[in-house]
Amino acid sequence: MNLREVKVIHSKGLSVTKAFIETTRRIPCPTDECQNRVAIDIENILADVFCLKCKGSWTLYRLLQLAMNNPHKRFWLDLEAICLWLNMSKRELLKVVDDHDIPKHNGLYDLSAIVKVRNEVASF
Numbered sequence: 001m002n003l004r005e006v007k008v009i010h011s012k013g014l015s016v017t018k019a020f021i022e023t024t025r026r027i028p029c030p031t032d033e034c035q036n037r038v039a040i041d042i043e044n045i046l047a048d049v050f051c052l053k054c055k056g057s058w059t060l061y062r063l064l065q066l067a068m069n070n071p072h073k074r075f076w077l078d079l080e081a082i083c084l085w086l087n088m089s090k091r092e093l094l095k096v097v098d099d100h101d102i103p104k105h106n107g108l109y110d111l112s113a114i115v116k117v118r119n120e121v122a123s124f
């Protein structure tokens with residue numbers, strides 16, 4: 001493989017990663033009446049999340065609480081984002097998914113179900 005081929009493969013990889021982030025790292029705005037979706041920046045998970053429509057803003061901790069307490073809004077997230085949010089390894093998270101029948105949707109996982117299990121099981 002020459003250098004040019006390596007560069008082409010690398011740029012393809014980058015564009016796939018970018019599309020993945022843009023389609024998956026969005027959750028419903030936690031405000032009851034707001035139909036907007038808010039973007040979460042997993043590169044900067046301690047930053048507040050803002051909704052441009054209702055002007056709400058939330059910390060990570062608050063979002064996790066809201067995800068658990070509001071059954072009308074499902075926060076579907078990919079494995080990598082959930083690992084970062086909950087400070088878990090992928091292996092730990094996949095075990096929880098398998099052991100507790102965590103709901104899945106298009107390759108994404110129900111964040112609130114995972115948080116609930118984590119709060120109930122003292123060992124992780």
Ligand SMILES: [Zn+2]
Nearest residue numbers: 029034051054
């Ligand atoms: Zn909103």
